[in-house]
Amino acid sequence: MAFAGSLALAQAPATEQATTQTAGDPQLKWGPCPPFLPKGCGMAPLHGDPAKDNLDVFLKVPAKSTIPLHWHTSAERMVLVAGELHVTYDGQKTAVLKPGTYAYGPAKHPHKGYCASAKPCILFIAFESPLDAVPVESAKKS
Numbered sequence: 001m002a003f004a005g006s007l008a009l010a011q012a013p014a015t016e017q018a019t020t021q022t023a024g025d026p027q028l029k030w031g032p033c034p035p036f037l038p039k040g041c042g043m044a045p046l047h048g049d050p051a052k053d054n055l056d057v058f059l060k061v062p063a064k065s066t067i068p069l070h071w072h073t074s075a076e077r078m079v080l081v082a083g084e085l086h087v088t089y090d091g092q093k094t095a096v097l098k099p100g101t102y103a104y105g106p107a108k109h110p111h112k113g114y115c116a117s118a119k120p121c122i123l124f125i126a127f128e129s130p131l132d133a134v135p136v137e138s139a140k141k142s
Contacts (some may be wrong), residue, residue: 013023017128023058023081023122030060031076036135038065046124050131061121063087064100069136076105086114094113097123110136 021028033041034088040062049053058081063068069090087103088094089111094099096116105111115121120125 019047021058023060025129028058033059034133036070037133038062038067040065048053053129055127057125057132059116059123059125061113061123063115063118063120066113067110067115069110070104070133071108071110071136072127072134073107073132074127075107077126078105079124080105080121081124083115083119085121085123086116088112117129130135 010096026100029043030044033043038061042060044058044060046058050057061083063083078097080099080103082099084099086094087097087105089105090106091111095101095103113121
């Protein structure tokens with residue numbers, strides 16, 4: 001089975017460089033998380049600009065810490081890289097994510113998490129639209 005346009009893609013010049021990153025890469029630029037997230041939380045952009053569409057990040061959550069109920073304007077596609085993360089979306093059963101587990105979160109769907117492992121949880125997250133995280137206590141779901 002061939003993919004439509006694969007020949008055209010193979011002949012097109014590359015406009016950007018391919019990259020690879022690991023969560024332990026010392027060159028990653030870890031920045032702070034929104035203030036409502038646990039102390040010691042960090043976020044590292046991997047691809048894209050947090051203020052624009054199409055962003056990939058690593059999110060690091062300290063061991064045994066809670067991610068309060070919040071939502072994002074964007075849908076999010078996630079893969080747990082390290083640790084064990086329990087994620088609960090409103091109205092759904094808690095999902096236990098272990099390394100390699102994929103999870104999808106719909107846009108504006110409130111959710112919370114708990115890093116249940118003795119080491120930090122590291123999550124790869126892909127956002128479709130600019131990055132935001134709105135705590136439920138101070139926001140109206142629209």
